[in-house]
Amino acid sequence: MSTIDKNLLKSKFRGSLLGSLLGDCLGSPFEGDVITPGEKLVIQKYFDKLETPDLKGPKRCYTDDTAMMKEVAKTLIDKPEIDYKHMAKLFVKEYFSEPHRGYGQNVVEVFNKLRKTKFEDIYKPAKEQFNGSGSFGNGGAMRIAPVALYFHDNYDAMINVAKQSTEITHTNSLGVHGAVLQCIAVHQALSHDPKTAITPKDFCDELTKKIKVVESENDDGLGLHDQNPYEDKLNFVNYFLGIKCHEELDEEVAQNLGNSIAAYDSVPTAIYSFMRAVQNDIPTVNTDNLFRRTIQYAITLGGDTDTIACMAGAMAGAYLGEEAIDKNMAKQCEGYEMIVDLADKLYAAAVK
Numbered sequence: 001m002s003t004i005d006k007n008l009l010k011s012k013f014r015g016s017l018l019g020s021l022l023g024d025c026l027g028s029p030f031e032g033d034v035i036t037p038g039e040k041l042v043i044q045k046y047f048d049k050l051e052t053p054d055l056k057g058p059k060r061c062y063t064d065d066t067a068m069m070k071e072v073a074k075t076l077i078d079k080p081e082i083d084y085k086h087m088a089k090l091f092v093k094e095y096f097s098e099p100h101r102g103y104g105q106n107v108v109e110v111f112n113k114l115r116k117t118k119f120e121d122i123y124k125p126a127k128e129q130f131n132g133s134g135s136f137g138n139g140g141a142m143r144i145a146p147v148a149l150y151f152h153d154n155y156d157a158m159i160n161v162a163k164q165s166t167e168i169t170h171t172n173s174l175g176v177h178g179a180v181l182q183c184i185a186v187h188q189a190l191s192h193d194p195k196t197a198i199t200p201k202d203f204c205d206e207l208t209k210k211i212k213v214v215e216s217e218n219d220d221g222l223g224l225h226d227q228n229p230y231e232d233k234l235n236f237v238n239y240f241l242g243i244k245c246h247e248e249l250d251e252e253v254a255q256n257l258g259n260s261i262a263a264y265d266s267v268p269t270a271i272y273s274f275m276r277a278v279q280n281d282i283p284t285v286n287t288d289n290l291f292r293r294t295i296q297y298a299i300t301l302g303g304d305t306d307t308i309a310c311m312a313g314a315m316a317g318a319y320l321g322e323e324a325i326d327k328n329m330a331k332q333c334e335g336y337e338m339i340v341d342l343a344d345k346l347y348a349a350a351v352k
């Protein structure tokens with residue numbers, strides 16, 4: 001990774017954070033929808049229109065995905081030593097300044113407790129969620145891209161920071177490992193030369209090897225429950241990638257990989273969307289632009305569309321760089337300039 005050209009790396013930082021933003025802003029109007037063939041046409045027209053130069057009208061708003069992602073980035077920019085209390089404070093401050101960004105129902109309890117206890121133990125409120133089992137929502141994964149970028153040349157530190165920053169709000173192993181898997185996927189995408197095609201099977205096999213190591217830390221040796229859920233899901237991703245893409249397959253993918261608010265049912269789906277888009281044409285998504293194809297396809301899988309598109313967009317942007325993202329489309333998104341500025345500051349903090 002250290003041999004990567006600096007201008008390209010800077011473009012990839014911008015690409016990944018913008019990918020997150022665009023996935024979130026453009027996916028959120030469809031959150032919770034079951035996408036019919038008719039709606040896929042609507043989505044195609046919606047994306048075509050977004051490429052129009054100087055399109056007038058209100059901007060597409062970002063949601064909790066971007067609101068929290070930008071606070072993760074700010075934490076990394078603000079201090080050379082990662083300060084998790086500072087991160088927790090930024091999350092809480094952001095939530096209470098704009099609570100109507102569509103946050104997960106239960107994570108709000110964590111913010112309230114953190115504030116009430118004056119951040120005395122920043123990990124305690126999250127541990128208490130769901131009668132002590134912790135949240136398995138995708139809230140950790142949706143905001144993790146800045147960690148993958150910042151630690152582009154330090155894999156072990158990246159894994160550690162991905163875990164600790166997620167545990168401020170999510171302590172269930174499915175929530176934490178989902179965030180780690182998303183982080184590894186962005187990190188891997190970042191290391192690929194955008195001029196060279198990614199081989200989806202190789203990409204997935206590499207991810208599987210890495211997540212196996214992470215999941216093995218949970219192994220109690222008793223064999224009582226599925227110890228490698230993400231490894232198993234990635235095998236499913238590979239299986240679906242081996243089938244020729246057709247419209248009916250989307251429903252099967254949504255059912256088997258999932259498209260819900262749970263990390264387990266959305267992070268693998270985001271990886272699949274990115275892999276499917278770089279692999280070949282998708283019949284229901286009419287564009288040659290790989291970045292657009294990734295987020296448009298992720299949205300057509302329905303369910304938690306803002307978050308799945310946000311996570312897939314972070315991977316596609318990290319691979320392709322800023323140049324792959326249509327400027328007209330990007331400018332339609334609230335916070336476009338702010339995210340470019342944040343990506344540049346993150347790059348300056350990460351690359352000395």
Ligand code: F2R
Pocket residue numbers: 031063064065101102103104105106107108130133134135136137138139140142172261262304306307
């Ligand atoms: N909240 C939403 N979408 C709802 C609709 C929004 C609407 N469009 C609007 O604007 O109002 N989206 C956002 O939430 C997801 C991230 O959630 P996060 O941060 O993980 O939150 P939380 O509350 O921890 O978990 C979410 C839900 O998952 C279920 N759950 C989690 N752990 C559980 C457990 N151990 N046992 C049972 N259920 C568990 C709960 O239903 C939680 O409320 C993103 O999609 C973001 O976009």
Ligand code: MG
Pocket residue numbers: 063064065101102306307
């Ligand atoms: Mg959201």
Ligand code: MG
Pocket residue numbers: 031304305306307308
């Ligand atoms: Mg969502």
